[in-house]
Amino acid sequence: MAKIIDGKAIAAEIRGRIKEETVELKKIGVTPGLAVVLVGEDPASRVYVSMKEKACAEAGIFSDEHKLPAETSETQLLELIDRLNRDDRIDGILVQLPLPSHIDETRVLEAISPAKDVDGFHPYNVGRLATGNPLFQPCTPYGIMKMLEHTGTDLTGKDVVVVGRSNIVGKPVALMCLAKHASVTLCHSRTRNLADKVRAADVVIAAVGRAEMVKGDWIKEGAVVIDVGINRVGEKKLVGDVEYAAAAARAGAITPVPGGVGPMTIAMLLQNTLESAQRRARR
Numbered sequence: 001m002a003k004i005i006d007g008k009a010i011a012a013e014i015r016g017r018i019k020e021e022t023v024e025l026k027k028i029g030v031t032p033g034l035a036v037v038l039v040g041e042d043p044a045s046r047v048y049v050s051m052k053e054k055a056c057a058e059a060g061i062f063s064d065e066h067k068l069p070a071e072t073s074e075t076q077l078l079e080l081i082d083r084l085n086r087d088d089r090i091d092g093i094l095v096q097l098p099l100p101s102h103i104d105e106t107r108v109l110e111a112i113s114p115a116k117d118v119d120g121f122h123p124y125n126v127g128r129l130a131t132g133n134p135l136f137q138p139c140t141p142y143g144i145m146k147m148l149e150h151t152g153t154d155l156t157g158k159d160v161v162v163v164g165r166s167n168i169v170g171k172p173v174a175l176m177c178l179a180k181h182a183s184v185t186l187c188h189s190r191t192r193n194l195a196d197k198v199r200a201a202d203v204v205i206a207a208v209g210r211a212e213m214v215k216g217d218w219i220k221e222g223a224v225v226i227d228v229g230i231n232r233v234g235e236k237k238l239v240g241d242v243e244y245a246a247a248a249a250r251a252g253a254i255t256p257v258p259g260g261v262g263p264m265t266i267a268m269l270l271q272n273t274l275e276s277a278q279r280r281a282r283r
C-alpha cells in the first residue's frame with residue numbers, strides 16, 4: 001500500500017516557518033503584503049480567495065483584498081494593477097483566474113510587475129524558470145516539488161510523466177523536474193498510448209482536470225503519484241484526476257484529494273510573498 005503524502009501537514013509546517021520569518025521581518029519594519037484581486041462572483045474563486053486571505057492572516061501577512069464587480073472593464077483592472085505595482089506596502093499581486101471573458105487575461109498578467117508576480121505567470125518569470133534561473137515559481141508546481149522533496153524522491157535520471165500541458169501546472173512542473181535532472185514526458189489530450197507512457201513512469205503528475213482519467217492499473221508498482229486535479233462530482237464530493245484507490249494499491253506514494261496539492265498551493269503563495277518582502281527588506 002502507498003504512503004500517503006499529506007499535503008495538508010507539509011503545508012502546515014511550511015506556513016509555521018513562514019509565520020516565524022514574518023515575525024523577524026516585522027522587527028526590522030517590513031510587513032509582507034499581498035494584494036488579491038477578484039473580478040466577478042464565481043463561487044469557487046470566492047472560496048479560494050477567502051482561503052488565501054485566511055492563510056495570510058494566520059501567517060501575519062497583510063492582505064489587501066480587491067473584490068470587483070463582474071462588469072469591471074479591462075482598463076479599470078489595469079489601472080488597479082498599476083496602482084498596486086507602485087504601492088510600497090505590496091510585495092505580491094495575485095489576480096484570481098479565470099477572469100470574465102471580456103477581459104484579456106494575457107494583457108492583465110503582463111501588466112503585473114515581474115517583481116511582484118507571486119503567481120509566477122508573467123512571461124519574464126516563465127522565461128527565468130525556463131532558463132534555469134527562477135525568480136518567482138508558480139505556486140502549484142512549486143508546491144509539488146516541495147512535496148517530492150519532503151517524500152525523499154530524488155528525481156535524477158527518473159522518468160517523470162506529466163499529464164496536462166497548462167501554463168499554470170503542466171508546463172512549469174515539467175521544467176522544474178527537468179531542472180532536477182529527470183527525463184520528462186509531457187502528455188496531453190492528443191497523446192497516443194497515454195496508458196503505456198504512464199506505465200513507464202517513476203513519477204506521475206496528473207493535471208488534466210478530468211475526474212479519474214488516469215487509471216489505477218496504469219501506475220507502475222512503487223511509482224510516486226501526484227494528483228493535481230480537483231473535480232467536483234455531485235454536490236460535495238471532490239475527486240482527483242487519478243483513480244485513487246486503485247492507484248494507491250500500486251503506488252509507492254500518492255497525494256490525496258483533497259488534502260494533497262491544494263493546501264500546498266496556498267502555502268507556496270505565502271512563501272513567494274515572504275521571499276518578495278525579504279528582497280524588499282534587503283533594498
Ligand SMILES: Nc1nc(=O)c2c([nH]1)NC[C@@H]1CN(c3ccc(C(=O)N[C@@H](CCC(=O)O)C(=O)O)cc3)C=[N+]21
Pocket residue numbers: 048051094095096097098119139140230238257258259260261262263264265266
Ligand atoms: N491567479 C491564480 N492563482 C492561483 O493559484 C489560482 C487561481 N488563480 N485560480 C484558481 C486556482 C485553484 N487554486 C487552488 C488553491 C487551493 C486549493 C485547495 O486548498 N484545495 C483544497 C480543497 C478545497 C475545496 O474544498 O475546494 C484541497 O485540495 O485540499 C485548491 C485550488 C488556486 N488557483
